[in-house]
Amino acid sequence: MTASHSPFARKLGAFVALSDRELIALDGLHTRRKVFPSGRDMIHEGQTNHSAYIVASGWASSYKILSDGSRQIVDFQIPGDFLGLRSVLCRTADHNIEPVTTLEASEVLASDLLDTFTDMPRVATAVLWAASRDEAMVVEHLVGVGRRDAKVRIVHFLLELKSRLKLVGMATSAGYDCPLSQNLVADALGLSTVHVNRVLRELREDGLLTFRHGHVEIHDLDGLIAMSNFDRTYLDEEGPMLI
Amino acid sequence: MTASHSPFARKLGAFVALSDRELIALDGLHTRRKVFPSGRDMIHEGQTNHSAYIVASGWASSYKILSDGSRQIVDFQIPGDFLGLRSVLCRTADHNIEPVTTLEASEVLASDLLDTFTDMPRVATAVLWAASRDEAMVVEHLVGVGRRDAKVRIVHFLLELKSRLKLVGMATSAGYDCPLSQNLVADALGLSTVHVNRVLRELREDGLLTFRHGHVEIHDLDGLIAMSNFDRTYLDEEGPMLI
DNA sequence: CGCGGTCTTGAAGTAGCTCAAGGAGCGTGG
DNA sequence: CCACGCTCCTTGAGCTACTTCAAGACCGCG
DSSP: OOOOOOOHHHHHHHOOOOOOOHHHHHHHHOOOOEEEEEEOBBBEEEEEEEEEEEEESSSSEEEEEEETTEEEEEEETTTOOOOHHHHHHHHHHSSSSEEEEEEEEEOOHHHHHHHHHHHHHHHHHHHHHHHHHHHHOOOOOOOOHSSOOHHHHHHHHHHHHHHHHHHTTSSTTTEOOOOOOOHHHHHHHHHHHHHHHHHHHHHTTTTTTEEETTEEEEEOOHHHHHHHHHHHHHHHOOOSSSS | TTTTTHHHHHHHHBBBBHHHHHHHHHHHHHSSEEEEEETSSBBBBTTTTTTTEEEEOOEEEEEEEEETSSSEEEEEOOOOOOOOOHHHHBBBOSSSSEEESOOOEEOHHHHHHHHHHHHHHHHHHHHHHHHHHHHHHHHHHHHHHHOOOHHHHHHHHHHHHHHHHHTTTTTEEEEEOOOOOOOHHHHHTOOOHHHHHHHHHHHHHHHEEEETTEEEEESSSHHHHHHHOHHHHHHOSOSSSSO
16 A cells, blocks of 8 residues: 555555555545535534535534534544545434535545445445444543543543544654644533643643644653553554454 | 334334334344343453344443543443444454343344345344434433533433333333433443432422432423423434334 | 442532633734 | 734633542342
């Protein structure tokens, strides 16, 4: 696998060892590309009959708004991730999706996907794997919000992001670019913006990491992993798990 | 559909209108029945090569334990629910499952399920629907833990449970039996046991609901729905959504 | 009858919230 | 080119919704 493949192909290639033919087929799903501006919902809760997408570039957020106006962000989507895969199945979306940055995404027809599956069953395995990884991430997110204090929660979140970005070549162990505002992080982690700011300052002062100006710099990876009990094997595998 | 069918068949019948032949086929999945004692894990995190089950009677909990010993319960399973469906796919479980009460469950082989699917595609639709409902419930759970205060969180939780139990004939609008200890509720909702106790007392004093001695009594359904902004349509449909 | 789990209540502490106000970066229009 | 109006970041001060600790009551069970 080379860097010339799409983030989507790179990601799946990390799960399941794929042949060139299979990787090219995955890239082939990237026709019908669209661009979405940031800050405007591309999928509304309750909306029916929309499509699924694969993110080509940019970040998005899926979230719910409560009656009192507060927002819970369920997950962020980065290049290579599916957007709204489940809501295609359910026919009606159960949450909103809004680009965080300008977003390029390719519309994926269920039929195209299924054709690829019958043609190349290993691809089906990989997609299923990716889908259940997404579900596992929501569970992990729930655990964090329910039982971890703010500092550990934020560290865990930033490490997870690092692992995910690394998979598509957008992060190193030293750091990564991150377009999320402190407000977005707060709404994802069930905290207030103010508190996120304070914790980020503490982490900076402790020499653990710096998150500023859209960039996360990791100063002490071992320290971060130790304090957050981040599971290295959870998302951070080197090489495909299934040969 | 009559009450003589299994909870599983009842539940799916509420999603998709199923013929007698289809309902009977679903009941047919309930061979290979096993009994699990309460309080002992039936599936461990990291365990591989275990089976999926359908709960026939009793309650179970799926949860994760953090390094500091605290526990986050991700979901409870009631009769008619799948147990460990995703971990069959992933090969290795990403959370523990422990019966809350004595549990009767039927082992389901992936092959049996797939045979039923090819034979009766509507069943596949129904199972897929149930699976994505489960996922939607985890998301809703995350929203609650992240953004709702303790009172609303508990009310929402108990109303959701009511809706789910109603689907399998184990609850009425007046109330239901609930074997969960306050400690279990606390670990599901990211609260302390003590605080759950206090909030429950408040709800009782406000004449909204009583949760005592393993029984939830609903005194003021409209009041509860109003204060928690519970979405009536979310799980509470009357009649199948897909004819 | 005593014992472990659950429930209940009080008292005191604290993590994280809200409110408030100022600064820094940046696009936009005068 | 500067002034403006954003949005985002930063910091302080005070508050409150929760937590932890502690102790007693209840209850089913061996």
